[in-house]
Amino acid sequence: MKGKQPRLRDQVHAVIRVNHYSIRTEKTYWYWIRYFIRFQQMKHPRDMGPREVNEFLTWLAVHRNVAAATQAQALNALVFLYDKVLDKPLGEIGEVIRSKKPRKLPVVLTHEEAMQIIDRLGKTDRLIASLLYG
Template sequence: MRVKRYSPRTEKTYCYWIRFFIRYHGVRHPASMGPSEVQAFLEHLAVERYVAAATQNQALNALVFLYRHILDMPLGDIGTFSRAKRPRRLPVVLSHEEVMRVLNQLSGPMYLMATLMYGSGLRLIETCRLRVRDIDTERLIITVRAGKGDKDRTTLLPAVCLPALEAQIESAEQQLAYRIARGRVPVTLPHALDRKYPNAGISLGWQWLFPASRPCCDDAGNVVLHHIHSSAVQKAVKQAMKSASLPRPGSCHTLRHSFATQLLSQGTGIRTVQELLGHKSIETTQIYTHVIGKEFAGVRSPLG
């Protein structure tokens, strides 16, 4: 998977499903199994575990990868099996007033991260992975690098975030100076940048905007500084939503959904919203038009 440049998250997910498949069939070696066992496993996921359609497809992709690229035994036709149903659900969105209530329950970096998810439409992991160099305070632009699908894009930087962002960058600079004075602990860098540019890991531009609280070891055993873990942000935002007494449960992604619906309700073109969100297909963005009722084309209820 690393040779094929799969993301670390995909690597972790595929390994999980491959282990699950092996345990489900009594710890038999995959080479001794084939399409019938894969079919039974996928059936089990849909019928007994009630997984979502995307989860079942994820498991199938992991097993196809295993047999095709590792065992050199392509599965071919695995026959028919119960498909998990893909329900058509509308995303949960919040009004601007409800989002403000949530943000008022947060402080420090968590407040800034939640503000960027709502004000810029960033995904949670994109927010965690922001570096100092990605913030353009003059043009009010955020550059999202290697987002979903390994694509770069630019999005809005809310002017209201500038004081907090400048303070966060100053904090990153101070932390960098502290680490250099006590042992040069570099930040994690993508691909081979640490070999091409040996000093990039201790340059301000490459520092994480939201670093982890302490260093860790990378795959090679080197002590490095990673970005804040997404689970910490999820926990803080969920707690803030609970404290805000919202009528609907939400998550970090709810802030991104709310960003999209707010723009569309203000009359922003759907293509522009698609680009800001980084959606590959316009159909993905169109789901928000259903949330705000645009498909009704001005039709009013008989009751007014």
């Protein structure tokens, strides 16, 4: 008589522990695995494959407008699931529309703009700002 298969969550947890992944990685991977399963109307991952992973990753880029790093994180979680947990490597998942959301660049003042602001400060504040800026 074959024993009952452990829940997917417990399988993921066990493999994470055996491979010495961090708790943070475990939480992140489980988040993406659950998201994937929900996206595919609660089908078990063993009943899906590269096509469904491709659909999910493309949907993240096109409809959720996630950053490229976020899309890559989701892919890593699913590759881990199929390769290490289900022992069913994904192989080629086909062409995925990649996120093109650029990183947000910080706003930086030009030297002239910084000097204009510093010049408007009082004597003590100007000294402090000049030291911090310089």
